[in-house]
Each structure stands twice: as C-alpha cells, then as structure tokens.
Amino acid sequence: MTAPKHIADPVAAACHCGTVQFEVTIKGGLQSARRCSCSYCGMRGAIAVSADLDGIRFLAGQDALTLYQFNTKTAKHYFCSKCGIYTHHQRRSNPNEFGVNVACLDGVSPFDFAEVLVHNGVVHPSDDPAAPEFAGVLRFSPQV
Numbered sequence: 001m002t003a004p005k006h007i008a009d010p011v012a013a014a015c016h017c018g019t020v021q022f023e024v025t026i027k028g029g030l031q032s033a034r035r036c037s038c039s040y041c042g043m044r045g046a047i048a049v050s051a052d053l054d055g056i057r058f059l060a061g062q063d064a065l066t067l068y069q070f071n072t073k074t075a076k077h078y079f080c081s082k083c084g085i086y087t088h089h090q091r092r093s094n095p096n097e098f099g100v101n102v103a104c105l106d107g108v109s110p111f112d113f114a115e116v117l118v119h120n121g122v123v124h125p126s127d128d129p130a131a132p133e134f135a136g137v138l139r140f141s142p143q144v
C-alpha cells in the first residue's frame with residue numbers, strides 16, 4: 001500500500017527502552033506492511049513488515065524478550081520485558097517468516113503509511129482456506 005520513503009537495508013531497529021536492539025532485512029520492503037484483525041493483533045495495534053527467519057540479527061537484549069502464545073500456539077509473539085513493546089513475531093500463516101513492528105525500525109513511523117492492508121485474522125486462512133485474505137484497509141490522514 002502507500003508506503004513511506006526508502007530505508008536502509010538492513011535497517012536498525014529497537015524497542016522503546018532500547019534494551020532490545022536488532023537489524024532487519026525486510027522482505028518485500030515497506031510495501032509488505034500489514035495489519036491483522038485477529039484477537040491479539042487487533043488489541044496490539046501494530047503495523048508489521050515481513051522478514052525471513054534469518055532476516056533478523058540481534059545486537060543486544062535478546063534475553064530481555066518475552067514470548068506470548070495463545071490458541072494453536074503456532075505463532076510466537078515477542079515483546080520487550082522492560083518496556084512492553086512488541087518487536088516481532090513468528091507467523092502462524094507462514095512459520096518461515098517473522099512479522100516485524102514497523103514502529104521499531106529506525107526512521108520509520110506507523111504514521112508514514114497512508115494506507116495499510118489489514119489481514120483477515122478473524123477467520124484465519126489456516127482454518128478456512130476459502131476465507132478472504134484481507135479484512136480491509138486502514139487509513140491515516142495527517143492533520144499536522
């Protein structure tokens with residue numbers, strides 16, 4: 001969807017408190033930015049880009065990450081145990097991929113994206129292959 005400027009590859013990334021520091025090689029660039037409407041992502045509210053499992057390199061603080069799993073426990077949702085910020089997750093839809101919080105990426109804001117596609121996470125494609133892939137489009141209209 002409507003994506004912001006070009007960024008470094010790999011791009012530096014960190015949680016809010018800076019304990020967790022990592023580098024990300026984004027798969028498909030910022031155009032891969034998505035949200036998801038499942039019970040967890042809807043509450044979390046983050047926009048995620050994609051990375052291969054070897055596309056994240058931790059520089060510091062990996063031991064400060066906490067893991068959260070629910071339902072089928074296929075997806076692995078990681079967040080910083082100090083500041084609570086979601087950094088990345090291993091996907092249920094594709095366990096060979098991570099989703100990475102765009103807000104953690106150096107120089108990227110979730111408000112850089114005018115439009116973000118929202119994955120249909122309510123009826124997960126893994127539960128019903130005939131379910132629509134997307135639930136809709138989330139839009140941001142800057143006023144300042």
Ligand SMILES: [Zn+2]
Nearest residue numbers: 015017080083
């Ligand atoms: Zn932190």
